[in-house]
Amino acid sequence: MPLVRRILWAAIVVWLTATAAFIALRLLPGDAIAAQLMDSGADAAAIQARRDALGLNDPWTVQYIRFLAGLLRGDLGESLNSGQSVSELIAFNLGPTITLAGAALAVAIGLGLGLGLAAALPGWRIVGGAARFAISLGLSTPIYWTGTLAIYVFTVQLALLPSGGAGRLSQLILPAAVLGFHTATGVARVVQHSVQSAAGADFVRVARAKGLPERHVWLRHVLRAGLLPVTTVIALQAGFLLSGVVITEALFVRPGLGRLLLDATLRQDYPVVQGVVMLTAVMYVAVNTVADLLNRLLDPRVRV
Amino acid sequence: MPLAPVRWGFLVLVMLLAACAPSSNAQGPVVRNRIVYGLTLMPSGFDPHIHSSSELGIPLRQVYDTLVYRDPTTGDFVPGLATEWTVSEDGLTYTFTLRQGVRFHDGTTFNAQSVASNLERITDPATASQRAAFLLGPYLNHRIVDEYTIQIVLSEPYSPLLDALSQVYLGMASPTAFGQYSLNRYQFHQIGTGPFMLVDYVPGDHLTLRRNPDYAWGPPFYTEPNERSVDEIEFRFYEDEASRSLAIESGEAQVMGELPPIDARVLTGNADIRINPVAVPGQPLQFIINTARYPTDNLAVRRALLYGANRNAIADTVFQRFSPIAWGPLSANTLYYNREVINAYANDTGQALALLNQAGYADNDNNGYLDFAGVDLTIDVIVPPWGKIPEVAQLLQDQWRTLGIRVNLKPVPTRGALLEEVEKGEYNLVAYYSFGVDPALLDEYFMSNAPFNWSNYSNPDLDMLLTEARRQLDPNARRDLYAQAQRLIMEEALILPVRDYVNLNAVSASLSELAFDAYGWYPLLNNLQVAGG
Numbered sequence: 001m002p003l004v005r006r007i008l009w010a011a012i013v014v015w016l017t018a019t020a021a022f023i024a025l026r027l028l029p030g031d032a033i034a035a036q037l038m039d040s041g042a043d044a045a046a047i048q049a050r051r052d053a054l055g056l057n058d059p060w061t062v063q064y065i066r067f068l069a070g071l072l073r074g075d076l077g078e079s080l081n082s083g084q085s086v087s088e089l090i091a092f093n094l095g096p097t098i099t100l101a102g103a104a105l106a107v108a109i110g111l112g113l114g115l116g117l118a119a120a121l122p123g124w125r126i127v128g129g130a131a132r133f134a135i136s137l138g139l140s141t142p143i144y145w146t147g148t149l150a151i152y153v154f155t156v157q158l159a160l161l162p163s164g165g166a167g168r169l170s171q172l173i174l175p176a177a178v179l180g181f182h183t184a185t186g187v188a189r190v191v192q193h194s195v196q197s198a199a200g201a202d203f204v205r206v207a208r209a210k211g212l213p214e215r216h217v218w219l220r221h222v223l224r225a226g227l228l229p230v231t232t233v234i235a236l237q238a239g240f241l242l243s244g245v246v247i248t249e250a251l252f253v254r255p256g257l258g259r260l261l262l263d264a265t266l267r268q269d270y271p272v273v274q275g276v277v278m279l280t281a282v283m284y285v286a287v288n289t290v291a292d293l294l295n296r297l298l299d300p301r302v303r304v
Numbered sequence: 305m306p307l308a309p310v311r312w313g314f315l316v317l318v319m320l321l322a323a324c325a326p327s328s329n330a331q332g333p334v335v336r337n338r339i340v341y342g343l344t345l346m347p348s349g350f351d352p353h354i355h356s357s358s359e360l361g362i363p364l365r366q367v368y369d370t371l372v373y374r375d376p377t378t379g380d381f382v383p384g385l386a387t388e389w390t391v392s393e394d395g396l397t398y399t400f401t402l403r404q405g406v407r408f409h410d411g412t413t414f415n416a417q418s419v420a421s422n423l424e425r426i427t428d429p430a431t432a433s434q435r436a437a438f439l440l441g442p443y444l445n446h447r448i449v450d451e452y453t454i455q456i457v458l459s460e461p462y463s464p465l466l467d468a469l470s471q472v473y474l475g476m477a478s479p480t481a482f483g484q485y486s487l488n489r490y491q492f493h494q495i496g497t498g499p500f501m502l503v504d505y506v507p508g509d510h511l512t513l514r515r516n517p518d519y520a521w522g523p524p525f526y527t528e529p530n531e532r533s534v535d536e537i538e539f540r541f542y543e544d545e546a547s548r549s550l551a552i553e554s555g556e557a558q559v560m561g562e563l564p565p566i567d568a569r570v571l572t573g574n575a576d577i578r579i580n581p582v583a584v585p586g587q588p589l590q591f592i593i594n595t596a597r598y599p600t601d602n603l604a605v606r607r608a609l610l611y612g613a614n615r616n617a618i619a620d621t622v623f624q625r626f627s628p629i630a631w632g633p634l635s636a637n638t639l640y641y642n643r644e645v646i647n648a649y650a651n652d653t654g655q656a657l658a659l660l661n662q663a664g665y666a667d668n669d670n671n672g673y674l675d676f677a678g679v680d681l682t683i684d685v686i687v688p689p690w691g692k693i694p695e696v697a698q699l700l701q702d703q704w705r706t707l708g709i710r711v712n713l714k715p716v717p718t719r720g721a722l723l724e725e726v727e728k729g730e731y732n733l734v735a736y737y738s739f740g741v742d743p744a745l746l747d748e749y750f751m752s753n754a755p756f757n758w759s760n761y762s763n764p765d766l767d768m769l770l771t772e773a774r775r776q777l778d779p780n781a782r783r784d785l786y787a788q789a790q791r792l793i794m795e796e797a798l799i800l801p802v803r804d805y806v807n808l809n810a811v812s813a814s815l816s817e818l819a820f821d822a823y824g825w826y827p828l829l830n831n832l833q834v835a836g837g
Contacts, residue, residue: 028718029720029724030718030719031720032720035719036356037438038719038723039738039748040438041435041441041748044755046438079348082349082355082488083349083487083488084349084488092507092508148546151547151550151554152550155554155556156553159554159555163550163556165540166509251544251546252547253542253544254508254509255506255507255508256508259543268718269348
């Protein structure tokens with residue numbers, strides 16, 4: 001049963017990620033509670049008492065077992081800073097992030113295919129050049145730069161779109177377009193390359209030798225073969241999307257998992273970081289599993 | 305293959321549709337005086353009894369009243385929810401007469417029992433208060449004398465008690481609400497007695513306040529509201545520095561705190577925006593100097609570092625001249641600031657070199673660095689990432705380099721990492737600062753047994769000055785004691801003060817009367833108005 005095996009593997013990947021996050025957080029220098037109480041006037045005894053109450057003075061092994069036991073019960077613990085349950089924090093921030101990531105992914109697929117094809121198809125000289133320029137621009141500039149520029153142009157200068165917040169559609173457009181654009185260029189690069197190499201493949205030469213019209217050669221043979229890797233690359237770009245969300249949310253002043261993760265990391269809020277990392281791992285593994293299964297359906301060669 | 309053009313068309317359509325939406329509302333008639341206020345940090349929690357960030361007080365300071373207030377201009381205590389108070393001869397018992405006729409936003413009547421419930425909640429270990437409980441110092445218990453009289457009893461004299469009681473962390477909240485909401489839920493449903501009510505709080509997104517129409521018990525410096533008063537404020541979180549000036553320029557926010565100095569400088573040329581720099585009392589940005597480690601165990605070296613630092617150059621470049629230069633352990637607008645420290649160790653490289661030469665340092669091996677016994681004069685500096693400290697440290701590195709001192713910068717990413725690095729003891733300088741009006745905050749850094757005695761300095765005279773100043777109730781006596789303490793700290797060159805902390809606020813020209821309370825961070829939202837005319 002390949003499906004069962006895949007799911008089992010996925011579970012192992014998630015467990016390994018959770019363990020890695022657990023260890024990495026504890027290797028970071030500094031103590032969350034000492035930092036939290038730094039300007040409060042708390043003395044060493046008060047800090048120790050607080051750590052005791054939170055179980056942070058227990059050996060790592062005990063904390064790790066408690067963490068795993070909690071996971072099995074579906075309990076991700078409580079934030080060291082706000083005292084809110086991690087599940088609640090995640091549930092609250094998940095919606096805006098899914099919305100942003102989903103919209104950006106839609107932009108990325110559309111724009112990625114468009115740019116990639118424009119850059120690959122013969123005869124579109126100016127459009128192709130522009131597409132190749134856009135791809136290079138997206139790949140070589142950080143989200144931060146494009147995002148700031150987009151806010152400057154569309155919000156400050158043209159006053160067309162709001163730059164911050166979440167909830168309304170107009171607030172989604174700029175961040176989704178910026179994050180989508182950067183995700184798209186990764187997709188486009190693969191599309192361009194894959195279509196170009198398919199165009200030079202033997203079966204295309206055979207098709208032409210058979211006397212098929214050029215239109216036919218492109219639609220039936222080149223594109224069919226050339227676009228197959230797209231599902232895989234889109235799944236891989238999901239990882240880029242999830243990391244891009246951190247910067248995009250900060251820049252566009254949106255709530256979401258990215259900002260939750262960033263703030264929690266800076267405050268060494270172990271339970272929150274662990275929870276978000278776990279969830280990210282689950283999402284990443286899920287997307288890739290689905291992409292693999294889809295590929296199996298679309299590409300007869302994989303099934304062989 | 306028509307797929308891509310269709311997506312493009314769709315995207316353009318969506319953009320056009322969305323573009324129409326905001327511009328049509330923007331010109332509508334203004335029903336209320338509503339503004340957006342930009343906060344710069346997303347606090348992990350918003351309950352002033354539990355959480356400790358300064359940021360939470362920016363909105364919440366005016367959701368709550370406190371027993372006493374500090375007058376923003378004089379710094380003196382004035383009545384708040386307590387109309388008068390007395391301190392017992394031994395300094396251990398404070399008796400507060402409470403204001404009558406005060407109601408919380410939920411209709412609950414404010415009385416001595418309310419104060420008692422608040423004190424109990426704050427000091428309950430289950431609350432795990434991160435600041436409020438510690439502000440109360442040697443708090444022992446409370447005694448309800450009658451419905452409108454309550455006593456606070458201390459285990460030892462503690463003159464900063466009123467200072468504590470005037471801060472938002474000890475704001476009086478509705479006991480009814482404590483019963484209605486669990487400890488961690490209360491922050492979403494906060495109920496105070498102040499001029500503004502919390503409407504909603506959506507973490508990471510916004511927090512909204514609306515004016516309390518029944519408010520009639522404000523301190524003397526709260527003005528009467530009129531038709532131009534701002535009556536609804538939405539706070540949003542602009543954590544990314546670059547997003548702040550963009551939001552104020554585009555009109556998305558009308559007030560924005562903590563602008564990067566360069567952006568503030570650029571905005572001074574914009575007629576629609578005013579820059580309102582507010583000095584925050586407390587410790588200036590300073591480098592605490594380790595007296596227990598070579599070479600800064602030598603007073604001459606410490607003094608040479610101070611003389612060799614060109615603070616003007618730092619204030620000009622990094623802080624764009626928005627910050628006053630700091631000369632002592634307290635910012636200039638802190639209580640009992642000693643003006644004698646002004647110009648102490650003003651930049652004088654000749655003096656710095658002379659001190660180092662007298663201490664035996666010379667460039668014997670001609671490598672550009674002063675050396676002693678074959679070892680280059682080298683100092684290690686711990687550099688946290690906030691407050692433009694990395695930029696300041698780099699400039700100092702250059703300035704001291706020209707004197708022949710080698711400077712190693714040790715960056716640390718978080719407060720936790722900073723504490724751990726300090727714990728190792730392998731540093732000569734460490735940058736840090738904290739905020740507050742009462743100079744009792746010096747205890748934490750300069751007492752021999754202080755938790756943050758990072759200068760590792762121990763002097764019974766300084767301990768005596770600080771201890772006595774903490775117990776002493778007479779303001780003149782305190783002033784004198786703190787003056788001596790400040791002088792002593794600078795004579796011993798325990799710190800290199802750099803600049804007073806300044807919150808660079810940007811305000812839309814459409815607003816007037818933006819002022820801040822004595823603690824610097826907290827706007828007097830009650831007095832905020834839209835500009836007339």
